[in-house]
Amino acid sequence: MNKNALKGNGDSRKSFKSFCIIGDPVSHSLSPLIHNSAFSSLNLNYSYIAFRVPQTELEESVYSLKKADIAGFNVTLPHKVNVINFIDDLSIEAQKAGAVNTVNNENGKLIGYNTDIHGLIAPLEKRQIDFDGIEILILGAGGSCRAALVALSEKTGIKKINIVNRDQKKLDKIISMGKELGLNCIPLNYDNNNVLKEVSLNSKIIINATSIGLNNELSPLKSNFMSEGAFVFDIVYRPVFTNLLNNAKDAGCNLIFGYEMLLHQAKKSFEIWTGLQGPLDVMEKSLFGIFGEPK
Template identity: 40%
Template sequence: MTISGKTRVCGVIGDPIEHTLSPAIQNAAFTHLKLDFVFLAFRVKAVELEDAMRGMRGLGIHGLNVTMPHKKAVTAFLDEIDSTAKFLCAVNTVLNDNGRLCGFNTDGVGALKALQENGVDPSGKKVLLLGAGGAAKAIAFQLAKEAEELVLLNRTPEKATELAELLNQALGKEVKGAMLSPNTIQKNLRDSDLLVNATSVGMHPNDNQSPVAREWLKPDLTVMDIVYNPVETQLAKDAKAAGARVISGVEMLVHQGAASFEIWTGRPAPVEVMRKAAMWKLVEDVSR
């Protein structure tokens, strides 16, 4: 990669940010397509977010990914927000379009693409989604449009019922929300086609935890665990052992990054290159 006077700068802002995989994924894609772009990580504290966004304008930074804790707060500093990001009250991608800062959210699209590219079409299916946090909300918005039936279960049940109500109003679909418990999981799993874990249960360092008892998993189920560290979660291992189809969180990570790449460059993203870069970085981080 050669940096020139014309190199366009993209990056990710968040706090903490040092463990982000985005520079590895995006720089691999820029290099592969020989684009004169570079991608950096910027640690931005909450109190400095406004200055950072003014800096994006002033320095002509071309694109940003936005991660915790800024996804909601950043909306106050943008000129335009697309309808999905507006619904979610959360932006994970900003494009600097000749001085106009435009916000998008690629999390839900990334999750849907991860399913579709792995041969899973959620339309006409019953989907059980665990979680009602930021990622779950984005996924629920996308899957509610496609699925025949969507059930949301969350540890804090009010968040699941509120999100279900919001989706019912916005999309006119009947989404159900309830408390995440062994009982509700077992009951809903019986006739579900697709299970998506969007809670943080099973995330490193709690590698051996799973939100679902292994005896409830079945061969005719597809399981997508959006947790990507570890690459193969306990839930994914149990689902594989039960004969279910498994889609890793790395797939969503790569596809949401690919959608951001396409917003910034207007070029089709080299998804395979991005997947390899993500896996390489995850393996490198684990072996440290």
């Protein structure tokens, strides 16, 4: 990355600020679209671009961004955990999740936040779900599952969170993390379809926190695995209707789309960077320009 690429342009652009996203791959990212439309709707002289940063170049890239006095940046796969080694401090939520997706330059210090946590919980809160006494099923034990557990640990009364994952070691780790957060987390075996079906049918909230669906893969949860009225959240946002959400629709469930998380995490990042209310409607409109509004 050119170290001077992000520097401001002298006095005439005093209020100019630069933001970016780093990841690999990153060319598919919708964050530049979302943030640039939010900036221009509020007449902010800010710009946001995407940089592909391979794993081996993470340290020097973060150093370059800091040196160029970047105002803030987002971090996506595969850097959400490793970036912690190269920034100055973490918010309490980012510490709990052990992952960062937003960095803010605060007087020359790079401070890491995790706005995926807000992105996950905001769509559930919008639906005014009563968490008391409910069972939740989460597929996956990666970064998004961690963010989900931190978010859910703020809710009282959850009876049980069942977590299923391919990699057993990662599953064990996330179960320990959930327990440390005060949640009653239970590991599930992926291969036992009967148990998965029973647990899934008892779940008021089902969250897909894996990448299953990104390439139109079939979900392990068929429509007869879900109870009518359950809330089914697929954090995969492209395609908008994944196989899981189509199955959930057939089962009469309430659908929560991955793009909702994308928008809410972006809104929170925007607010950390600017101190202004994030214009969710503008951000949503920019996304629907790409996706079309789901019907």
